[in-house]
Amino acid sequence: xxxxVVEADGGSRGNPGxxxxxAVVIDGVTGETLAEAAEYIGVATNNVAEYKGLIAGLKAAKxxxxxxxxxxxxxxxxxxxxxxxxxxxxxxDMKPLAAEAGRILxxxxxxxxxxxxxxxxxxxxxxxxxxxxxxxxxxxxxxxxTAELGAKAGRKATRSAAAPAALGPPGDAAAGAAKARAAxxxxxxxxxxxxxxxxxxxxxxxxxxxxxxxxxxxxxxxxALTPEKRFSGSGGGDPELSAVGRRQAxxxxxxxxxxxxxxxxxxxxxxxxxxxxxxxxxxxxLDVDVEDGLxxxxxxxxxxxxxxxVRERYADDLSAxxxxxxxxxxxxxxxxxxxxxxxxxxRDALLARYAGRTVLVVTHVTPVKTLVRLALGAPPESxxxxxxxxxxxxxxxxxxxxxxxxxxxxxxxxxx
Numbered sequence: 001x002x003x004x005v006v007e008a009d010g011g012s013r014g015n016p017g018x019x020x021x022x023a024v025v026i027d028g029v030t031g032e033t034l035a036e037a038a039e040y041i042g043v044a045t046n047n048v049a050e051y052k053g054l055i056a057g058l059k060a061a062k063x064x065x066x067x068x069x070x071x072x073x074x075x076x077x078x079x080x081x082x083x084x085x086x087x088x089x090x091x092x093d094m095k096p097l098a099a100e101a102g103r104i105l106x107x108x109x110x111x112x113x114x115x116x117x118x119x120x121x122x123x124x125x126x127x128x129x130x131x132x133x134x135x136x137x138x139x140x141x142x143x144x145x146t147a148e149l150g151a152k153a154g155r156k157a158t159r160s161a162a163a164p165a166a167l168g169p170p171g172d173a174a175a176g177a178a179k180a181r182a183a184x185x186x187x188x189x190x191x192x193x194x195x196x197x198x199x200x201x202x203x204x205x206x207x208x209x210x211x212x213x214x215x216x217x218x219x220x221x222x223x224a225l226t227p228e229k230r231f232s233g234s235g236g237g238d239p240e241l242s243a244v245g246r247r248q249a250x251x252x253x254x255x256x257x258x259x260x261x262x263x264x265x266x267x268x269x270x271x272x273x274x275x276x277x278x279x280x281x282x283x284x285x286l287d288v289d290v291e292d293g294l295x296x297x298x299x300x301x302x303x304x305x306x307x308x309x310v311r312e313r314y315a316d317d318l319s320a321x322x323x324x325x326x327x328x329x330x331x332x333x334x335x336x337x338x339x340x341x342x343x344x345x346x347r348d349a350l351l352a353r354y355a356g357r358t359v360l361v362v363t364h365v366t367p368v369k370t371l372v373r374l375a376l377g378a379p380p381e382s383x384x385x386x387x388x389x390x391x392x393x394x395x396x397x398x399x400x401x402x403x404x405x406x407x408x409x410x411x412x413x414x415x416x
Contacts, residue, residue: 002068003028006057009075009123010049011131016285018134019044019260022126023057025064028071035060036142038126040134042358043284044260050076051097052260053123054083058104070110075117075124084112093258134263138356139211211356212397214407215347216262217368218252218360220276221245222390229306233364234270234295235333236303241275248391248415249276253283255414256360262286264354267362268294276391277362293346296364300333325380336366336380343370351398368394375404391415 005026012019019042025035037056041049054074061070074080081087082098089098117124130140222245225232232239241249256262266289267277277288302310310318310330317330325336343366350359361371369383375396376382388394388410395408 002065004034004061004064004068004070006054006061006070006072007074007120007123008050008053008057008072009120009127010046010051010053011124011127012044012046012049013131014043014285016043016045018042018131019046019049020127020130020134020140021049021053021056022123022128022130023053023060024122024126025057025061028069033122034064036126036145038130038140038145040130040139040263041260042134042263043286044257045093047076047078047091048093048097048258048260049127050074050079051094051101053127054079055097055101055104057123058101058110062104066105068109070105072110072112073115073120074112075115075120077114080112080114083110092254096258137354212399212405213351213354213356214358214395214397215350215361215371216256216358217371217394217396218276218280218362219365219368219388219390219392220268220270220272220362221248221252223272225304226390231299231302231305231307231310231329233297233299233303233333233366235298235300238271240271245272245276245390246279249279251414252276252391252393253280256280257283261358262360263357264289264359265362266291266294266350266359268292268296268364268367270295270364273362273364277360280360280362291346291350293342293349294361294363294367297336297339297366298329298334300329301331302329302333322384325383336370336383339366340370340374340380343367344374347371347374371396372406372409375406386410 005028006023007026008021008023010019010021018040020038020040022038023036024033026032027034037060039052039056041052044052054072057072058070061068072080072083078087082089082094083101089095126140126145129145133140221241223232223239224242225239226242226245262280262284265277265281265284265286267273269290269292273294274288274290281288301314305313314330320327321329325340328335328338350361365388366383368388369386372386372394373380373382386409389412391412393408393411393414395406397405397407399405
C-alpha cells in the first residue's frame with residue numbers, strides 16, 4: 001500500500017483577515033513531492049484556513065491513490081487534536097469543515113501528528129504565496145511558486161499534472177471548470193495552438209484563461225411580503241427584513257464564513273438587500289459596495305399586490321407582460337428588457353472592478369435570474385421557469401474569453 005505524507009497549513013493576516021492555505025503531498029518512502037495545492041480564500045480565520053489546507057491535502061492524496069495510507073502532519077494543535085477525536089469541536093465554523101475532511105478518506109487510512117512550525121515550512125510557504133497572490137487580486141499559480149525550492153533538501157520537485165485544482169465555494173474560480181478543461185484537454189488532445197477568437201467561443205479551449213471572476217448571487221432574506229408572494233420591486237415601499245429574513249441572513253453569513261472564499265460584497269441599494277449584505281459583511285470583515293444597477297424591477301401599479309390581484313384588476317396588461325419582455329407593468333413600471341440592459345451594464349462594470357475575484361452579489365429575484373439567463377444565453381421567457389427562494393445562493397463564473405459558466409442555482413442547504 002502506498003504511503004503518503006500530507007503537510008498542510010493555513011494563515012490569516014488579521015485573524016480574521018485575508019487568508020490562504022497550502023498543502024503538499026509527499027511520497028512517504030522517497031520523500032518526493034507528488035502534489036502541491038494552495039488558494040487565497042478571502043477573509044477568514046487562521047483555523048478556517050488550516051482546515052481548508054487539510055481538506056485540499058487529503059483530496060490531493062486521494063486523487064493520487066484512494067487506497068494510500070495517509071500520515072497528516074500539521075503545526076495546528078487544534079486541527080490535529082480535533083481530527084484525532086481527542087478534542088471536541090465547538091465552533092460552528094469548524095464543524096462542517098471537520099466533517100468534510102473526515103469524509104474524504106476512511107478514518108483508518110489517516111493518522112494525524114502535530115509538528116513544530118519550523119518543520120512545516122513547505123506548506124507554510126505555499127499558504128503565504130496564496131495570500132500574496134490574493135493581495136494582488138489573483139489566485140496562486142503552481143508555475144510561480146518557490147515553495148518547493150525552500151522545502152526540505154533532497155525532495156525532488158515533481159508537481160503532478162493530475163493534482164486537484166484549488167478548492168472553493170460554489171461558483172469559485174478554480175474548482176470545477178479548471179478540472180473539466182484539463183480533463184477534456186487530455187481526452188481530446190486539444191492543441192495549445194488553437195487560434196484566438198475575436199468573439200466568445202462555445203466549448204472548451206486549450207488556453208489557460210486564468211482565474212475567472214465569480215459572482216456568488218444571493219437573493220435577500222424574507223420580508224413581510226415574501227411569504228405572501230406579493231410584487232415587491234423598486235417602485236413601491238422599501239420593506240425591511242422580517243425576523244425570519246434576519247435569521248436567514250445570519251445562516252448565510254455562517255455558511256460563507258465557513259467556506260472563507262468571499263473577497264468582496266456588493267449590494268442592491270434597497271433596504272432588504274443592504275440588511276442582508278451588512279449581516280454577512282460584518283461577519284466576514286468586509287465593506288459593502290452599493291450598486292444601484294442591482295435594484296429590483298419597478299413593478300409600477302402592481303407593487304404590493306399578489307399575482308391573483310393583478311390578474312383580477314389588470315388582466316390584459318398582465319397577459320401582455322407575460323407574453324413579451326418589452327412590455328412594462330401597469331402604470332409606467334420597468335420591462336424585463338430594460339432590466340436586462342441595466343443588469344448587464346452593472347455586470348460588466350463589476351467584472352472590470354473585480355477581475356479574478358470571488359464576489360458576493362446581494363440582490364433580488366429578477367437581477368439574479370437575469371444574470372443566470374444571460375450566462376446561459378437563454379431566452380427571456382426562461383425567467384418564468386426558474387425557482388429562486390429567499391436567501392438562496394446561485395453562482396456564475398466569468399472567463400477572460402467572454403464565456404460564462406453557471407455553477408449553482410437556488411441552493412438553500414445553508415437554511416436547513
